[in-house]
Amino acid sequence: MTATDHDILTGTTERHLVPLDGASSLLVHAQVVEPLAELQTLAASQGFDLRVCSGFRSFDRQMIIWNEKVKGIRSTLDHDGRSLSLDSLNAWQKIQAIMRWSALPGASRHHWGTDMDIYDAAAMPEGYQIQLTPDEVQGAGIFSPMHNWLDSALMADNSALGFYRPYGKDRGGVAPERWHISYAPLADIYAQRLSSEVIAQQLRGTDLLLLDEVVTRLNEIVERFVRV
Numbered sequence: 001m002t003a004t005d006h007d008i009l010t011g012t013t014e015r016h017l018v019p020l021d022g023a024s025s026l027l028v029h030a031q032v033v034e035p036l037a038e039l040q041t042l043a044a045s046q047g048f049d050l051r052v053c054s055g056f057r058s059f060d061r062q063m064i065i066w067n068e069k070v071k072g073i074r075s076t077l078d079h080d081g082r083s084l085s086l087d088s089l090n091a092w093q094k095i096q097a098i099m100r101w102s103a104l105p106g107a108s109r110h111h112w113g114t115d116m117d118i119y120d121a122a123a124m125p126e127g128y129q130i131q132l133t134p135d136e137v138q139g140a141g142i143f144s145p146m147h148n149w150l151d152s153a154l155m156a157d158n159s160a161l162g163f164y165r166p167y168g169k170d171r172g173g174v175a176p177e178r179w180h181i182s183y184a185p186l187a188d189i190y191a192q193r194l195s196s197e198v199i200a201q202q203l204r205g206t207d208l209l210l211l212d213e214v215v216t217r218l219n220e221i222v223e224r225f226v227r228v
């Protein structure tokens with residue numbers, strides 16, 4: 001890793017990535033493929049079909065999501081995962097509401113290829129559409145059994161597997177996303193290197209909506225939503 005890895009940190013390159021399975025458009029960090037396969041094998045031994053529904057996401061893709069949320073084209077969710085209107089909110093309130101569930105472009109852990117959203121294909125009825133909502137992964141949710149097993153597996157053998165849940169607890173910033181796991185040996189390095197300066201440099205001159213407010217509040221944003 002060198003000082004020129006700012007493109008990896010901010011999702012503006014694909015040079016660190018490989019397709020997860022064959023021709024799939026699902027990309028992950030090349031060094032995550034093997035540990036992920038080990039995790040899947042371990043899950044399979046317990047009857048779970050652990051699969052990835054989202055891996056790498058680019059800066060451009062994340063900016064489309066962000067801008068659509070600001071414009072209200074794409075819905076923003078409240079703390080319980082229900083739709084929330086941003087109409088009556090000021091710029092800073094909008095940013096905080098969006099960042100509860102969506103990363104700031106340039107600061108998404110999905111840029112790194114080390115982080116992924118997972119589900120249990122073995123638990124899905126035919127034709128089931130994955131939602132990635134709290135209801136799916138807690139209580140009687142269909143993916144709960146796999147996540148309950150995963151909690152104990154990661155706790156029992158954390159160092160060997162290397163995966164952990166960066167959004168496992170609600171610390172007041174990003175909502176707990178039980179479906180999101182991260183490969184710590186790489187992600188920890190990227191997380192350390194991602195600074196307000198790197199993000200600001202990437203955002204400057206883009207068409208990001210609410211850009212001025214984001215830049216003004218960047219240190220606070222990084223503190224609350226990026227350093228998890």
Ligand SMILES: [Zn+2]
Binds near residue numbers: 110115116117177180
């Ligand atoms: Zn995620």
